[in-house]
Amino acid sequence: MTHTGLAAQLLKAAGATVGDIVRIQKGHETHTGVLMPRHEFSDEAIITLKLPSGYNIGLRVTQGSTVTIVSKKETKGDVRKKLPRGQGRKDVAVISTGGTIASYVDYRTGAVHPAKSADELVFSVPELMDLCNVRAKVLYSILSENMTVAHWQGLARAVAEELNSGAVGAIVPHGTDTMGFTAAALSFMLKNLTGPVVCVGSQRSSDRPSSDATMNLLAATRLCVDADLGEVVVMMHGEPSDSYCLAHRGTKVRKMHSSRRDAFASMNIQPIARVEGSEVRFSGHHLKRSEGPVEVRDKIDGRASLLHFYPGFEEEHFDLIANHVKGVVVAGTGLGHVSDPIISSIRKAVKRGVHVVVTTQCLQGTVNLNVYSTGRDMVSAGALPVGDMLPETAYVKLMWAMGQTDDYVEVNKLMLTNIAGELTDRREL
């Protein structure tokens, strides 16, 4: 959007257009940075600058504020110049899938659109290039709610290819909506990781004063370059302010807020690492980099559903779905329970060879089908409780396990084997 009101007047008086480097004086404060387009959610008196640090700042201008031009934007080639390659710096792969974080601000037009090329992607956060040699690739450009099982497979292969050809880590910019699912899928599909695979998103696009894109990407890069980690993680803000980021294990992470910048949380475990500035601090157990090569186990059988139980959930609902698939993950109540009629449906489904895996919709804590009669009946009907595995992770894992083998017993065995940190040993009951 174009600026209006006082902001427009001040900018016009200075002859400043989006992309110029400008200085804004407001009382005793002075700020210098690249003039960003006005965001549709911003108040009309707000001017947003991208500071040299990479962070955005939103300034509320008042009568008496002044805007002066430091330098006009370069009119050609500035953004599309070749990616620089520094001597002695490590290679980090950036494999973009789309989403808010991969949105690119075109300083020439002021428009924000998904990064369409590798260069656009990287130049939306040029600070990365100070830390590493960036190998950028736009693999997909989709909203994450449209990700499918096939996208996970393509992504797993692309990540392995980069790591097996010298990248010390892979950053996967991703829409936040389904980033947890993708992180879980990559966790199961990739083995012997030679470096971190870091899914990273942002909750505010990079043209907004409050954008978290830069900090999350820098933290992801720091992990790839400096940390001895061979796991798939999600990297996001650790609190609403720009203080630190957290790396969450890919099988244990869930989006727990629709809009906050610290929306992602590790469930049942602590985050793997905290990144504050250039410092990476690990907590608890984690896998170190392997010698490689990275193996891809990307076979997956998509014929599964995830069903949340609730009062009034009808047998017909369960039966209709269970008749369509090879595996059902149930997110039961409390310790993993469903009502008596659904237990009968489970029994019928299991008899037909359908996997019925039980998790808890509480999200935290473990299932335990030995405490109450309901649980014991579910087990004797053939349901398989899977400890403290998240429902979403269990759904991804079940499809992956069904892709690895056709044997019913082997699939169930895989579900109970800790493949990628999805099961925590500690039981609280």
Next chain:
Amino acid sequence: MTHTGLAAQLLKAAGATVGDIVRIQKGHETHTGVLMPRHEFSDEAIITLKLPSGYNIGLRVTQGSTVTIVSKKETKGDVRKKLPRGQGRKDVAVISTGGTIASYVDYRTGAVHPAKSADELVFSVPELMDLCNVRAKVLYSILSENMTVAHWQGLARAVAEELNSGAVGAIVPHGTDTMGFTAAALSFMLKNLTGPVVCVGSQRSSDRPSSDATMNLLAATRLCVDADLGEVVVMMHGEPSDSYCLAHRGTKVRKMHSSRRDAFASMNIQPIARVEGSEVRFSGHHLKRSEGPVEVRDKIDGRASLLHFYPGFEEEHFDLIANHVKGVVVAGTGLGHVSDPIISSIRKAVKRGVHVVVTTQCLQGTVNLNVYSTGRDMVSAGALPVGDMLPETAYVKLMWAMGQTDDYVEVNKLMLTNIAGELTDRREL
């Protein structure tokens, strides 16, 4: 279970059986209380006493510990004696539905079973009788995973009857699994509350050293007797230790851990009140007691489903369910999103007159279908975003709203009207 090992030896030497009042000496510690049966999850060296305060304590006996009998249990009539009625004390209704909290320890046999009579129920927590005159009723004796819409209706009528005949509050002992759903249903069904309606559960049965039943019931009673509150709440532990309880608004509460005693959490708002000992402290806005009478609006149309979207969720899944019901609540990703194919399914369903209500599976934060193209497409397909309403609460409310009116537009209007605190005004975007 019977005691074994050292515990059994000590008890045998003393001639103590379950139900006796005994004194246990262990080093410098001395504890006196009612000898409880051994719980199947307890270590065999643990002896559990119910202290005069109502709390249970688990003592690990060692060689050198001694057990002496203070008094033998009464062999008849002790538990089934008439409920006492004190002069000048207020009436509180206790309407039990079942669940762990309503389990009754029979001191004569050591068995734990659901309370079958009002007396059994109350005498499992005799401390209540010091605070009020208890009007006890066992309405249902079921595990909460078997609660249905019809149970909610019967419960709403029973609560109104008690409040309209002089009880200052109603306590509803309930299994924790679906207690949040029941609390939401009562919130919509009961209007003009003359006192608190307190759903209360426990995560550990009353024969376990760590039982939370007594403290939760006492806090619920305190709220009924002392507090100026006219809302439906859930009362549970505020932290794992026995320090304080929290009262959560019935439309904003969710079970967020499968086993912890502080499993329940308020989503998007602060708990309404904190109860520590005899002190009730409110935070934020709440409804005060009305003059009455309490109105019951218990009509409800059960033809609704709650569907959680995830990558790989197929149109057929949505269509099969939407063809069966009058209303669907979608728990979308992030701000409330679903994939493009599901948007087409929503459009078809809405055209057939099916309500499609959108919430977020993040559970925290609000839906917003104006930010991204996906959301805007969902709205133009006829989906109805409902702010920061919990998916579970939206599901209950949709059935209730469809019970109030047959008019499509009126149902949608009701969904957007704040009936019982289910919508928070503050928007974070």
